[in-house]
Amino acid sequence: MTVKLYDIDSHLKEFEATVISCENAVAVLDKTAFFPEGGGQTADTGEIDGVRVLDVQIKDGVIYHYLEKDIEIGKIVKCKIDWDERFRKMQNHSGEHIISGIVHSLYGFNNVGFHLSKAEMTMDFDGILTREDLLKIEKLANIAVWQNVKFNCYYPESLENLEYRSKLDLTEDVRIVEIENYDRCACCAPHVNTSAEIGVIKILDFCKLRGGVRLFVKCGSDALDDYNTRYQNDLKISSLLCAEQSEIATAVEKLIETEGNLKFLITDLKRRLIAEKVKNFNPESDVTAEFESGMDIKELQLYADQLYKKAGGIRAVLSETDGGYYFAICGDEKPLGEFFACFKNAFNVKGGGRGNMVQGTVFASHDEIVKIIL
Template sequence: MTERLYYTDVTCKDFTAHVEAQQQTPQGPAVRLDRTAFYPTSGGQSHDTGTLNGVPVRDVWADAGGQIWHLLERPLDGVTVHGSIDWDVRFDHMQQHTGQHLLSAACVRLLGANTLSVHMGAALNTVDLDLPQLSWQDAFRVEDEVNRILHENRRVSVQLAGAEALADFKLRREPAVSGVIRIVQIEGYDATPCGGTHTPFTGQIGLLKLTAIERYKGGVRVTFLCGTRALRDYRRALQLLQQLGGQLSVGADDLPEAVARLQEENRDLHRSQQQARQTLAEMEAQQLWLTAPLQQGRRRIVAHWEGRPFGELQALARRLRDLPGTVAFLATTEGENVRLICARGEDVPQLDAGACVRAATAALGGRGGGTPAMAQGGAPRSDPETILAALNKALDETEFQAE
C-alpha cells in the first residue's frame, strides 16, 4: 500500500519516491509510487495539485486496494521521481476541511443537528444538516461559536485507534470503515474519524464565514468559506458595495434606502409608460381606422412592421376591434419569424378571424389559429411584400358577405 506522507507530516511539500507501476487510462498516463505527499480525492476533500519530475499532476485517486494513483499530463521517464505539491492549494484545503469539522461540531452542540454530507469544492463548501429549517439568527450563533474556538487556537491532533478504543473518544459520528481508525481531534471540542488534511491549530483556519442557507432534500444546506477564501469573498463583496455606492452616490449603509427609492421610481415610470402606451395605441388605432378605405360599410386594415414587439400589435388589435365595422390583419417581423394577428368587431360576424390566420400562415409556411373574433399565428421570415400579399389574399378568400 502506498505510504501517505501527509499522515505523518501534513506540511510536507517536497519528496522523493520510486515508481511502482504505470498505466494508460482514458484520461491519460497514470503512475503509482511507493510513497507520496499527494492527497487523493476522498471524504469530500479535493486532491492536491503539483508536479512529479516537473510533469503536472492532473488528478489523484486511491484504488480499491488503497494504492494511490497520479494522473499526469504526460508520461514519466525513470524510476525515481521528485514530487512537489502546490502548497497554496494544500493549505487552502486544510483550512476548509478543519473549518468544516468545527462547523459540524458546533451545529451538533448548539442546534442538535448532525451533518449528513459534506462537499468541499474549488470555489465553495457546503454541509447538509438534518434540520427542517435554519434561521440566520441561529446560523450566526453557530458562526460566532466556530470563530470563538478558532481564535482560541486549539490544537488539532491525529490518533489511531482500534475498535476497542473508539468509545474513549466520544466520536461525533461513527466511522465508515472498520479496523484501525484515524481520529482527528480538536482539543476539548470535537473528535471524528477522518483521513483528510487539517491545520495543526484552529487559529490557522483564519476565519469561517457562512454565506448561504437553503432547503435541500428535506434538510438544510449551509454554504461556507474559510481562511483566504473568506477574505477574498469579503474583498469581492466590499468592492461590489463600493461600486454600487459610487453609482448611486451613497455610502454602503445607505444602499438599501437608495435601492428602495429607485424601485419606487421605476414603478412610477412603468405606470406612466403603460399609460402612455395605452394612449398611443388608442391614437394609432383611431388613425389607422380613419385612413382605412371604407368598403360596404367596413374598414379593412392590413399592415406590417419590421421589428415591432408583437405585444404592441396585440394591444392595437384589441383597440381596433372595438371601433365600428373594423377588420384588422396585422403582422410584425421579429428576427427570423413573422407573427400575425387578425381581429374583427362584433358587428362583423361574417368574418372568421381564425380561418384568415390559418390561410395566411399556411401560405407563409407556418401555422396559427384562434376564435372567429381574434386569432394569431407565426411563420418563417419573408419579405414584406410576400407577407402583405398573404394577409390580403387570406382576407379575400375567407368567406365574407356584406350585409
C-alpha cells in the first residue's frame, strides 16, 4: 500500500520518496502526494526525478505513476506536483462539497454525478432546481466562503451514528470530509484547509438531466479566469456597438431588429428588380442565360419562371456562389428535360427538378457555361 501524503497534507507540493518498482515506465513509490484519478477528479501531473508524470492510478491501495520513461528502482527521488493545476482542482472540488451540502440540506437532493478536469467541473443532482434556486444556492455557498469555515478530513474509527453523504455504499476505509456547519461527505480527494482558499463559487449554467439537473460551476482561479474572458468579450462588444457595457444586450437586440428590417427591404427591392428585368426582357434566342449576383435559389426560381412565362423557350438564371453558380432553369417539360440532360453531362451539377423547373448548383466558370449552353 502506498502512503497517501495528500491525505496527511493536501498542500504538499514537493516531496522525496523511494522508488519501490518501475516497469514499462510505470512507477510505484513508498509514499506519494500525487492524487490518482478517482471520485470524479482527474489525476495529478508533475515530475518524479525530472521525468514527467502523465497519469496516476490507484489499485488495491497501490498508487501507480505513469511516466514518460523509466526511473531507477531503489533510488530516493525528488517529486513535484503541478501545483497550480492541483490547487485549482482543490478550489473547485471543495466548492462542489459546499454546494452539494447546501442543496442537500435545503432541498434534500443528492449529488449523483461529479466530473472535475482541467477544463470544467459539472455536478449532477437527482432533483429539479430552477434558476432562482441556483442564485440562492450560489449566494449561500459564497457566504460559506466568506465565513472562512474549516475543512476537516479524517478516517473515522466507526461509521456508526455518523451521518454523511456518500455516492457509494462503502463500509471500509471511508474518508470523511467535514465542512464546519455545512456538510459531511465521504470523499478521497485533497481539499482546501479553510473555505477562504476557494475564493469565489460561481454557478455558470445548468441543464436538465435524467429527472434532475447538471450544474456547470467554476471556483477560485478558474472563476477569475472565466470572469476575465467574459469581461474582455463584453469590452470588445461594447466598443464594437458603441454601447455602455451594461447596455450591450439591448444594443444587440436593436441590431437584430435592424438586420431583420434590412433583409425585408432587400427582398422587396430584389423582387422589384426582377420585375423590371422581366419587363425589359426581349430575347432573340430560344435559350438564354442571365448571370446575376446575390440571388438565392427562391429568387432565381421566381426570375426564371417569369422569364419563361413571358417569352417561352429555355430560360436559365444563375447567381455566383463558392466555385460556381446557383441556377434555376425553366422551359417546356420535354425540351427542358433534354437540355438539362446535356447540362448535367457537360458540368459537375448538383440538383434536379420536375415539370417546368430545374434548380441546383453548377461548378463551372461563366465562360464555360456560356460556351456550352448558348
